[in-house]
Amino acid sequence: METLLPLTFTLRIKTLHPVTSHPHLLPQRRGSAYKSLPMKRLLHGKNSGGIDHGDANVDCPFNSSICSKGLVHVTEELLLEITSKGFLPDVSTLSGLMLCYANKGLFSQAKAIWDEMFNSSFQPGVPMISELINACATSGRFDLVVTILHQVRIKNHVILPEIYARTISCFGKKGELELMDIMLREMIKMGLSVDSVTGNAFIIYYSIFGSVAQMEVAYAQLKSSRILIEEEAIKAVSSAYIRERKFYSLGKFLQVVGLGRRNVGNLLWNLLLLSYAANFKMKSLQREFVRMVEGGFHPDLTTFNIRALAFAKMSLFWDLHLSIEHMQHEAVVPDLVTYGCIVDAYMDRRLGRNLEFALSRLNTDTSVTMFTDRIVFDVMGKGDFHSSSEAFLEFKSKRHWTYNQLIDIYRKKKFRSNQVFWNY
DSSP states (O other): OOOOOOOHHHHHGOOOOOOOGGGSSSSSSTTTTEEEEEEEEHHHHHTTTTTTTOEEEEEOOOOOOHHHHHHHHHHHHHHHHHTTTEEEEEEHHHHHHHOOOOHTOOOHHHHHHHHHHHHHHHEEEEEHHHHHHHHHHHHHHHHHHHHHHHHHHHOOOOTTHHHHHHHHHHHHHHTTTTHHHHHHHHHTTTTOOHHHHHHHHHHHHHHHHHOHHHHHHHHHHHHTTTTOHHHHHHHHHHHHHHHHHHHHHHHHHHHOOOOTOOOTHHHHHHHHHHHOOOOHHHHHHHHHHHHHHTTOOOHHHHHHHHHHHHHTTTTOOOHHHHHHHHHHHHOOOOOHHHHHHHHHHHHHHGGGGGGHHHTTTTTSSOOOOOOOOTTHHHOOOOOOOOHHHHHHHHHOOOOOOOOOHHHHHHHHHHHHHHHHHHHH
């Protein structure tokens, strides 16, 4: 059952002042936790320091472990004992207790402490307010989040932009897009500037929780505000298009963002190539790859593997080998996906005898690596060799696998499956 702290305790908060710098007034520490025994000795031992009870502030023996163990009542008792002896708990102690209440879902107690602290001369800081807002949003108390925000708006206008940004992020993480939109509109109406981090977070949350149409409207708003869309937001928007298999729209979006941007590396070009590879538009894929190279961009591992996956699935052996040669020319080290493209292309066509020749240009005795961007698999999937190899790589008994070992195991597996098929 929830019990509010006595009014005599909450009223003491109005008289809080900064904690005095007297080390003998603070409880002793062992490690990172305060101990209650030294505090009790301090409260009852009047002969050890000549303490002025009317002016002393005491840091309560409170920490997060007490809260996690559900022992909030222990802290309440200690705080009541402190006030009964004429001591004043400091602001950090009360803030910690308030956040503990909020994290435990005891919002009436947390709100009581917040109101008293807010109505006093105490100026709440951004970290403390952010933690309180996060705790309320985690439990779905969005009404309290809005109330706290509006109270801050009345008292402290300086930190308001940062608190609005934290609130927007809080609502976005919970998928409350309507509330997030309202907060953004309030922010703009008040004349507060929306920074790049908040604007990009706005796009990311619409990409995750909203429809493609809503996401496109949000991006149009971001673009009209002249805020540049950054890497994480580009990935989020692209993932939304990929989930809906809208590769043409993805290509259009990338063209609007601008393929000439260099601050995001090859991300835009790789996504554009992926949009063509998804529908096996090989001529467009090759044309855009040439444009990429002519534009001064150097293809990376993901770039080459997007092309290799498309060539392997289309059984374009000559193009696949030329792509491997180009990769070696650019000094790009192949990974499991690259080897998998070659193995699958030959094994699917029952050309296993030619596999050694196909792999002759690659070093199959090196350790297995995997550095391809995972968004590629959302579009192209994983090859059979890649999927089966990942199962072996998870074995803890053997940490260092080589491509030769995985290829030998895979060939034996395919041989046995063929034997079973023909015997049946």
